[in-house]
Amino acid sequence: MQEFATPLSMRNEILSLIVESGLEGDCFTEMLDYTIELFETQGLGTDYYGYHNINHELEVTYIALLSANLNNDGLNKFSKEDLKYLYAAALFHDFDPQKSVDKPHEESVLKFLSMDRKLRKLLDDAKLDLEIIKVLILRTTYPWSGKLKANAESQIKECFRNSELTRNDEELQEHIMKLGWYLSVVDRISGYALGDFSKAMEMAKMNAHALAWRPSLIVRSSVAYFEELLNKETEMCKTILKSLPKQMRKNFFDTVLSFMHIRQQEISIQANYAYENLKLVPTIEKMTTREDPDFIKSVYSIFLELPKPLQFNKDKFEESVKNPNVILNTLRVNDKNGEIVGFAKGGPLESYQLRPEIRDENYGLNNTVFLEPLALKMGYWGLKGGSEMRHLFIMQAHSKKYQHLTSFALRDVIRARIDKEDAEFVTLFDPERWDYYRIKI
Structure with a gap:
């Protein structure tokens, strides 16, 4: 199992997967290097103490390609075209340089994708439709419910109308939505599959610090997050985890169980305090x-x-x-x-x-x-x-x-x-x- 420490080591692993995925052309390597450069120059590199930094972006890209390459059964097989779109969408899914809060605004991400000339050229070189990449990124909106979901779905419809490839092809639209679902679950699993519980706890603290949560919410919210992932996204979760190497699956479930164990301890402490057994x-x-x-x-x-x-x-x-x-x-x-x-x-x-x-x-x-x-x-x-x-x-x-x-x-x-x-x-x-x-x- 590869546990990453730096964007450089992640870059090398992703480059190996690009070759394995059959993504030919310098544009894919250039896209990767441009992403790392953008995050670093905008203050969202490894020094940024927030969940949505360059490490997260590269981890999602790595797991998206790794899982897709290892997912070789007939039902869930990914085409080369699928891999190209997943790769580009994963790389840029959280890039929001003007962020006023850590959680990226998908609309800001899409605006950047549309306005950045160098990126547009790289996407053209890779023969990728920007509207389809936008759909994949919009589908990573979290939580996928309520007003956020309704707003994302209305923008997704517009993107499908704007793309010549998808405008009159409902089957392709459905396929792209499934790819977006895959990416959204990869987005939520990746960091926890690529390290032990100490890494997961550090990620939870980063998330809490960057979102201005009170510390008492860290474990409670983490448990709710994993329960929702396993209960509401069961099918896609199983598909992705089944395709990953054994050690990565173990990392993920060890983390879930550790958070649940700490939550039990928290409840026990709070109960003792409430019963005045603890001062x-x-x-x-x-x-x-x-x-x-x-x-x-x-x-x-x-x-x-x-x-x-x-x-x-x-x-x-x-x-x-x-x-x-x-x-x-x-x-x-x-x-x-x-x-x-x-x-x-x-x-x-x-x-x-x-x-x-x-x-x-x-x-x-x-x-x-x-x-x-x-x-x-x-x-x-x-x-x-x-x-x-x-x-x-x-x-x-x-x-x-x-x-x-x-x-x-x-x-x-x-x-x-x-x-x-x-x-x-x-x-x-x-x-x-x-x-x-x-x-x-």
């Missing part, structure tokens, strides 16, 4: 405890559960825990010596290198404490432990004579604090909507 106790830690290697190891493992952009000063983590100028409190289970399930940590604003877009007028005045993103173990979000740690942190900052606190939080959370705490936005970030704010202490 969450915010605790100010003594410096002797903070210097204990087991304590540092325990809080570091919780720190690593945060999405990567929220892991501040990772390389100096141990040093910061031992630093008496750093404010630290934990969330423990049942009493002040119980298991640690979360922590709040921060220190002088001047100790942090924040995003370059942030211009904090108090930087250098030594009057502001920066609260790093709160860290909780999976399963303990949504039980108010985070807000209790945050309030304890503010009290600690007040005792150290800080005048302001700054931090990052979801936009709607900051809005709710404007009246309660006189919070103010300092810098807003899109598409994440994870913004930098300030309150007076």
Whole structure:
């Protein structure tokens, strides 16, 4: 099984599949290189911490070709023409450079496909009908229900009317819709087939961070996502998974089962909390405890559960825990010596290198404490432990004579604090909507 690490290694695998698929002509390689170049130059490359980055685009393209090539039984066999269209549609299905949120708008993708001259030439060289590619991309609209589905179907009808190939050929239209269904399910399976559960969890965190979800939704939404995929797309799911190598099938089902197992644990924690069998106790830690290697190891493992952009000063983590100028409190289970399930940590604003877009007028005045993103173990979000740690942190900052606190939080959370705490936005970030704010202490 090939587990990908970089766009370069994916590119090489896709090139092998292009040859295997019988897609002759330099235009197919050029299309691949142009896609990678576009994503990188538009800030949607590997450094973009969102689900819909270049890795996702290449993974979908790889699995679309791999599954189609391995799907050799008579009923589901793909023609060379099918493979050409699937390849081009997979490569560009999520390219939305002007995104205001991570989830691509299919209409923006189609506008780009229609306007980009170089891409139009490559599609002409490959003898591909742009209207058919548009249909395949529109069919990847998710969820395929309600207004989104109705809107996509009306555009699909228009595309079929605009294409000379499909205008009067209902059988071809039906075939293309089936190809679109195939691509839409590949779109949702691919990333989870190409790695173990740690990769899947990182993808879920990327998705949650980029869509501005509260952390308590990550596992719940992932389980709902997989259940819908397996229950509503059963036929196509089976077809694709059956065609993939055994290890990829195992990756996918291991991931589904792992998310379901974690969800069971979450429900158990929430039930214990509701029955008052479990108490969450915010605790100010003594410096002797903070210097204990087991304590540092325990809080570091919780720190690593945060999405990567929220892991501040990772390389100096141990040093910061031992630093008496750093404010630290934990969330423990049942009493002040119980298991640690979360922590709040921060220190002088001047100790942090924040995003370059942030211009904090108090930087250098030594009057502001920066609260790093709160860290909780999976399963303990949504039980108010985070807000209790945050309030304890503010009290600690007040005792150290800080005048302001700054931090990052979801936009709607900051809005709710404007009246309660006189919070103010300092810098807003899109598409994440994870913004930098300030309150007076």
